[in-house]
Amino acid sequence: MTALxxxxxxxxxxxxxxxxxxxxxRLAPGEVVSLIGASGCGKSSLLSIAAGLDGQYRGSVRLRGGAIRGTHAEIGLIFQEPRLFPWLTVEQNIVFGAPDAPDAGRVSALLEEVGLSGFGKSLPKQLSGGQAQRVAIARGLxxxxxxxxxxxxxxxxDAFTRMRLQDLLARVAEQHRLSVLLVTHDIDEALYLSDRIVLMDGVPGPARAEFEVDHTRPRERAVLATSTLKPAILESLHAVHAI
Ligand SMILES: Nc1ncnc2c1ncn2[C@@H]1O[C@H](COP(=O)(O)OP(=O)(O)O)[C@@H](O)[C@H]1O
Ligand SMILES: [Mg+2]
Incomplete structure (x- = not known):
């Protein structure tokens, strides 16, 4: 399939x-790929390049085959921390930086989608960490x-909020037919959400290994508990003895 x-x-x-x-x-249309690797192996650097925030590299980023430089409206980025402006309301944060006039209908639809209807006029300090990350997801969309x-x-x-946010991501990826590149340290999260898991290495070079996750999406968490992929991934990470 052509890469998106x-x-x-x-x-x-x-x-x-x-x-x-x-x-x-390569990310195919609608494909969810997780990227796993030790701290410092270059995952965030790769995402900055993909998002067009870092142009200081040799190589290329291609969207539907065409080389792009700089940020692109079709590529959204979500960080570990929500990075909301504290002085702007939730609504204002969602539309901030978008080139066109705010689309109130779209904002309220997105708020509903991320489970925050009625929070549009709230300020970030009035939100929990999980809610703030939901706003970041709405802004990303x-x-x-x-x-x-x-x-x-x-x-x-926390672990509960994390599971709910994972479910939210699975849902929005499906609904918006997004291609997703997810950096995570959590193998269960990667197994739950992705079609393919790519392992990076501390040594600069091609991916160390790749695993296809065969289960259809959306998935049952229980199914993953018995996945034979997990030991294979742990083995590949040389992490078996560390756990
Ligand atoms: N702006 C920077 N200047 C210098 N070194 C950096 C910079 N950003 C990251 N690094 C270094 O590059 C390596 C890869 O970083 P990063 O991409 O953040 O890794 P990861 O996200 O996998 O933890 C690390 O050793 C980090 O210290
Ligand atoms: Mg990082």
Whole structure:
């Protein structure tokens, strides 16, 4: 299938230090891919490049085959922390930075979708961490992206909230037919949400391994408990003995 997004990072350096080399990743339309790897292996650097926030690299980012530079309305990015402006209301945060005049109908539809109807006039300080991340998701969807990039988006919330946010992500990915690239440390989260899991290495180079998750989406969490992929992934991460 033709890739919707194609990342080809020949080289990414900070000063003399190379963090990515020869790393290629293709996202098919509607495909959800999780990226797992130890801290410092370059996951956030890769997402910054994919989002067009970092142009200092050798290689290319292609959307439907065409090379792009800089940010793109069809590519949304969600960080670990919600990054809301504290002085703006929820509604204002959602539309902030979008080029066109605010679309109140779309804002209220998105608020409903993320389970925050009635919170439009609230300020970020009135929200819980999970609610604030829901606003960030609504903001990420506002410009109707085709691709959503998420950098450890649920790491800062408690386990229950995390599961609910995972369900929300699964739902919006399905409803908006998004291609998703999700950076996570959580193998269960990757198994629950993604079609494919890509492992990165501390050594700059191509992906260390890739796993196809065969279960159809949406998934039952219980099914994943018996997935034979988990030990294979742990093995691949050389993490079996550390747990
Ligand atoms: N702006 C920067 N300047 C210098 N080094 C950086 C910068 N951003 C990240 N790094 C370094 O690059 C490596 C990869 O970082 P990062 O992409 O954040 O990894 P990950 O998200 O996988 O933890 C790390 O060693 C980090 O310290
Ligand atoms: Mg990171």
């Amino acid at each position: 997004l194609e990342l080809g990072v020949d080289e990414k350096r900070y000063g003399t230090r190379t963090v990515l080399r020869g790393f290629h990743l 506002y410009t109707r992206p085709r691709v959503l990039l998420l950098d450890e988006p649920f790491s800062a919330v």
